Structures are given as structure tokens and as C-alpha cells.
Amino acid sequence: MKNIKVLGIPFDFGQDRIGVRLAPHVLREGKLIARLKDIAKTEDLGDLIFPFKVVENKQDKYIKHSLGAGLGTKTINDRIEEEDLSDSFLLNVGGDHGLALGTVHGLLSHHPEAVVVWADAHGDINTPETSPSGNFHGMPLAFLLGLTQHPHFGWIRRKILPQKLIFFGPRDLDQGEKDIILKHNIQYFSSEDINRLGAKEVIEMALHKADPFGTCPIHLSFDVDVFDQMDIDSTGTKVPHGPKLEELFLMGGVLAETGRLKSMDLVELNPQIGDAASVESSIALVLEFIETTLRQVFHAGKEIKPMPAMFEARTTSGRYL
Ligand SMILES: [Mn+2]
Known part of the structure; x- marks a missing residue:
């Protein structure tokens, strides 16, 4: 990979708070692009524009905003399918997690064998029938695994295999989600497992099981609510x-x-949640996570710039930090 492409996706049909739309903007204000340019050649693809107006379809009792979610994720998928990613790392900046149906489905056209790591406090694997809330951002994995269908999602034509999916950090699962995870034998590591076994060990073990030959591309779907609530307020x-x-x-x-x-x-x-200080520190943490991870993607095995002092105080330094 030679460069980074950044796609802003102000998708908010997956839940009821419009503040998630503003995240691409506040991250760019926080010099996201300049920080990535310091790592590798970076192209900002801008924010995706959803070319439709949606009127709420209240008759759909299973998925809120189902028309927007269906058309929106298709728009995301189509945009990613058409992008040349042969030499590029793609960073998708949301938006709510419902968008990952579009990003992962689109990425599968480039990397059909991809392993998906889902870092999240939640499972996001409810079907419309098991979902207590009806919020689509709790369902993208059920669609990606082909566990459910819906008229507004008739465009879906690819799926991921359950053995290619790894949950990292979930701790708030609905009963229906637990049943699905057990039934399909999906790899699942709670914060307790991670704490007991070690984050490095857990990921290496899970990757080995998902991809024993170590040849498949990896997609990380990172929901910032995977951070402890003491570490992030603006979500x-x-x-x-x-x-x-x-x-x-x-x-x-x-x-x-x-x-x-x-x-x-x-x-x-969501920069509309929390007071000014906690919004600022949430944005700083997210930017730091993106920068640190991408720096290691492009400088794997080389010396890595240490984390700024404000974060060092909260972490123990290790090989990967
Ligand atoms: Mn999520």
C-alpha cells in the first residue's frame, strides 16, 4: 500500500441522533488529513452525499428509517466499489455504525476474503425481529452475514462467513444477539477475556482461527463506544x-x-454529546487512535513515533504503542 484514502460518511439513519453526521467535519477540523499526510500520501475523497430525500416510513415497525438505511448503505457500497483501492488504505469516517453494511459490502468487492474485526461495546448483529430498539445501527452484521432480508436492502449480493468475523470488546448484548453468536460460533472476546488473556494474544489467536494461513486482508470496523465510558463521552x-x-x-x-x-x-x-471539554478530549482520543494505528500500518516493523504525553499518562507503553 502506498497511500491513504479518506471517505467521510455522514450517515445517521441507523439511530436518532443527528450529531454523528458532524464527526467527519470535526475530525478534519482536528487536522485529520494533515496528520495522515505526515504518515503517507493521503487523498481526501470528501464527504459522501446521499442523493435522496427520505420521509420517515413509520409503517415499518421493525427498522426505523429503513428506506434511508437501505438507500444510504447502497450509496456507500457503490461509492466504495468504484474506488481504485489497489494501492490504498481506505479510512471511512462516520457516521453511525449502520454505514458498515455499505463499507464492508463494498470492500468485499476489492477483498472478497477479508477478515472483519468488529471492535464495539455492542454486537450490532440483531435481525429486525430480535432488535428491541428498531435502530438499524444494531443490525448491520445480521445483513452482512445474510441472516436477514428486507425489501429496502434488496441490493445486497455478498456476505461474510461467520468464521471470518471477530468481536473485540463487546459487553452489552441483547439475548437475540447472544443466541445468534452462539448458533454461528462467532469468535467473541469481552473486555474481561482481553484483560485476562491479553489483547495481543486474543487478536493473534482469533486471526489464526479465522485465517490459518495468514493471507487474508483485514478490515477493522471500530465503534468508538468500545472505549470505556470513562475514556470517551461523545458517543x-x-x-x-x-x-x-x-x-x-x-x-x-x-x-x-x-x-x-x-x-x-x-x-x-458524536460531537453534540458532552460538554466542550469532553467533546474536545473525545475528538483528541479518536484522532490519536486513527493516527497511531495508521502509522503502524505504514511503518510496520520500524520505529514508531511515541504517543503524546497526554495519552502516555493513561497507558503503559509497549511494543505497539
Ligand atoms: Mn456499533
Whole structure:
């Protein structure tokens, strides 16, 4: 890979808070592009424009905003399918996590064998029938695995195999999601598992099981609510008892070190949640996670710039930090 491409995806049909739309803008204001340019040649593809107006279809009792979610994820998929990614790392900046149906489906056209690491406090694997909320951002994996169908998602034609999916950090699963995860034998590592076994060990073990020959490209779908609620305030569905910051940075580093991490979603940052100070520190943490991970993608095996002091105070330094 020679360069980074950044796609802003202000998709918010997956839940009811419009603030997630603003995340690409605030991250660019935080010098995201300049920071990435310091790592590798970077092209900003701009923000995706959704070429439709949606009127809420209240008659759909299973998925809120199902028309917007269906058309929106198709728009994302089509944009990513057409992009030349032969030499590029693709960074998708959301938006809510519903967008990952579009990003992962689109990326499968470039990397059909991809392993998907889902870093998240939640499972996002509800079907419309099992979802207690009806929020689409809790369902993208059910569509990606082909576990459900819906008239507004008739464009879907690819799926990921359950053995190619790895959950990192979930701790708030609905009963229906637990049943699906068990039934399909999906790899699942809670913060407790990560703490007990080690983030590096967990990821290496999971990658080996998903891809024993170590040849498949890797996509990281990173929901910022995977961070402990003490570490991030500006996101819609915070959950306590998350992995430690150092474990999450280590996870990004271990994926980067494989040389096969080809793309990442960064979703659910909402700069309308929290006071000014916590919004600022949430944005700073997200920018730091992106920069540190991408730096390791492009400089795997080389000396890595240390984290700024403000984060060092909160982490223990290791090989991957
Ligand atoms: Mn999520």
C-alpha cells in the first residue's frame, strides 16, 4: 500500500441522533488529513452525499428509517466499489455504525476474503425481529452475514462467513444477539477475556482461527463506544467496563503489524454529546487512535513515533504503542 484514502460518511439513519453526521467535519477540523499526510500520501475523497430525500416510513415497525438505511448503505457500497483501492488504505469516517453494511459490502468487492474485526461495546448483529430498539445501527452484521432480508436492502449480493468475523470488546448484548453468536460460533472476546488473556494474544489467536494461513486482508470496523465510558463521552451508547485504552491501541497495533490491515471504519463519534471539554478530549482520543494505528500500518516493523504525553499518562507503553 502506498497511500491513504479518506471517505467521510455522514450517515445517521441507523439511530436518532443527528450529531454523528458532524464527526467527519470535526475530525478534519482536528487536522485529520494533515496528520495522515505526515504518515503517507493521503487523498481526501470528501464527504459522501446521499442523493435522496427520505420521509420517515413509520409503517415499518421493525427498522426505523429503513428506506434511508437501505438507500444510504447502497450509496456507500457503490461509492466504495468504484474506488481504485489497489494501492490504498481506505479510512471511512462516520457516521453511525449502520454505514458498515455499505463499507464492508463494498470492500468485499476489492477483498472478497477479508477478515472483519468488529471492535464495539455492542454486537450490532440483531435481525429486525430480535432488535428491541428498531435502530438499524444494531443490525448491520445480521445483513452482512445474510441472516436477514428486507425489501429496502434488496441490493445486497455478498456476505461474510461467520468464521471470518471477530468481536473485540463487546459487553452489552441483547439475548437475540447472544443466541445468534452462539448458533454461528462467532469468535467473541469481552473486555474481561482481553484483560485476562491479553489483547495481543486474543487478536493473534482469533486471526489464526479465522485465517490459518495468514493471507487474508483485514478490515477493522471500530465503534468508538468500545472505549470505556470513562475514556470517551461523545458517543451515543456508552457502556462501562470497556477494554483499557492500552488494550485497544495494542489491538490496532497488532492488526497493523500483520501488514494485512487494508481498511477501517471509525464510527459513532458524536460531537453534540458532552460538554466542550469532553467533546474536545473525545475528538483528541479518536484522532490519536486513527493516527497511531495508521502509522503502524505504514511503518510496520520500524520505529514508531511515541504517543503524546497526554495519552502516555493513561497507558503503559509497549511494543505497539
Ligand atoms: Mn456499533
